[in-house]
Amino acid sequence: MDVDTRLLRYFAAVAEEGHLTRAAERLYVSQPALTKQIRQLEKQLGVQLFVRTPGGMRLTEAGRALADRVPAVLDGLAEALRRTRQAARRAEQVVRAGFLAGAAGEATQAIIAAFGRRRPGWRVEMRHASWSAPTADLVAGDVDVALLPLPLPGQEELRVEVLLTEPRWVVMAEAHPLAVREELAFRELWDEPFVAAPAEAGAWRDYWLATEGREGREPRIGAVADNPDDWLSAVANGYGIALAPASAARYYARPGVAYRPLTGVAPNSVAVVWKPAADADPVVRDFVGCCLEYRQQPSS
Amino acid sequence: MDVDTRLLRYFAAVAEEGHLTRAAERLYVSQPALTKQIRQLEKQLGVQLFVRTPGGMRLTEAGRALADRVPAVLDGLAEALRRTRQAARRAEQVVRAGFLAGAAGEATQAIIAAFGRRRPGWRVEMRHASWSAPTADLVAGDVDVALLPLPLPGQEELRVEVLLTEPRWVVMAEAHPLAVREELAFRELWDEPFVAAPAEAGAWRDYWLATEGREGREPRIGAVADNPDDWLSAVANGYGIALAPASAARYYARPGVAYRPLTGVAPNSVAVVWKPAADADPVVRDFVGCCLEYRQQPSS
């Protein structure tokens, strides 16, 4: 009497959606496959979990009892697997660090080099953070530490040490009329279409649209992108302009796009971020130490 | 990235045993199957969980991290499934009651009848408790309430209300020399071989061997049985004699065996037992109520 976790995921999805059909597409399986699996789960348990109606699947009492507990079980499993992977990284002397685009710019190499000197034999594994949820991997425990631009969602729950602060510039197609100018003021851009992060990005999206500096005016969205390549392509193709850290001019230079200094928006900070739970981890401390060291001598 | 619970059970078994071969037989699968599964788990996680030595499988750091958490996850799952089944029983108006052999004797029918009157529409599902672990189903939540002879292992953690008390008799082969006697004293039986419960039964086994009344003498074991049928057969075949509640003379009468009253051993009590967690359950309360009602009018 072994219930596959796949069955549990399936069940949870159907319970949540209330529809076999919709759950099926969310799970990327066909509806008949789901039908069969749910029936099998019911048969294995000897319990009816749903009442089938022409309008969907409604949980029975027993079904509700199960649905109430399954998420915790699945979470517990995921947590166990994460811990396992983390232990494996320690044993193999690997630190996994998250980076968002070129946020830390030239600091990145310097920090990794310094860490290599402080912990010979250890390796830094770089991982790209998702643009729309930059701290997700960190919170989930998939990375030990991350170099990310501020502000971050859920920042209060994390340890944050600012590494460097640089002005936000504007990036636009070279052919853009404003590209002829050497420097721009943000208010000149209020009515320009912007290439923005997806709506799920929330505060992150707002920050790079600089909604706080628009005195209430709604930004115009010319395109949506959720990774640097798409983002830069959209800019190059003239779908809109965008804000970017000054260092992007070096790290994301590309024919057809132009970066220009900008006044009237607050500068952007990049920070090293880790979980309070990792405070005691000597390896994380060393990595953070290397970051802070860099902060004191940004010229090195 | 779905880890089957079967894999987790396999892993836990290997981690515990420290040997692929032994774990395989405990799990009733072949050793190559286990080998493959464990390797697959390692591959799925991208983590080495064991170091293979010619002497067995030793957990790595990562393996230990996983082994520390897997049992809790599996328990959580089992608990969720139990709750689900229990909810289903409630919805179908079924009470599942455990019985050990004919412990409650004629009380059983009377109680079930009384419960049927108090809760029309409800059904009592009878389930045989295991002889060697009488409270296992109760503790695990597979039965709601049980009628069991005392003493019980883990009795302190349970609600126990004594229903009836009856003397312990002796049962032996009809051909046994002592069977000619009308009544026996326990000390006459000290050197007789006994048919006993398996060693796992612990205190239960000792109780029915009446070790407390032997003044330190070791009982002789003539045969081991873990269910009433084997037990009675062993007695009939002369492998040994045994103690039994007086009512067994009626409920387990069989050609070839003779029951005789016995002096010099404490009488046996039968109780209704339930989990403290079920105190608030109105159905369990009603069932217990019917039991206690019977206690007050054992003649009815």
Add this chain to the structure above:
DNA sequence: CACGTCCATGCCGCCAGGTTATGAGGACAG
């Protein structure tokens, strides 16, 4: 009454887990 939206069923291809038989390597005794 026709249509849309559900879920259920039948059939088929394929993968994954299981089994048996066999190999390979270290530990230990003689």
Add this chain to the structure above:
DNA sequence: CTGTCCTCATAACCTGGCGGCATGGACGTG
């Protein structure tokens, strides 16, 4: 050194079950 016993790994084969497609059937709606 060698035979034996223990361990885990590998190979070849079989089968059950999952998943996909196409279709059927039930209920509600315009």
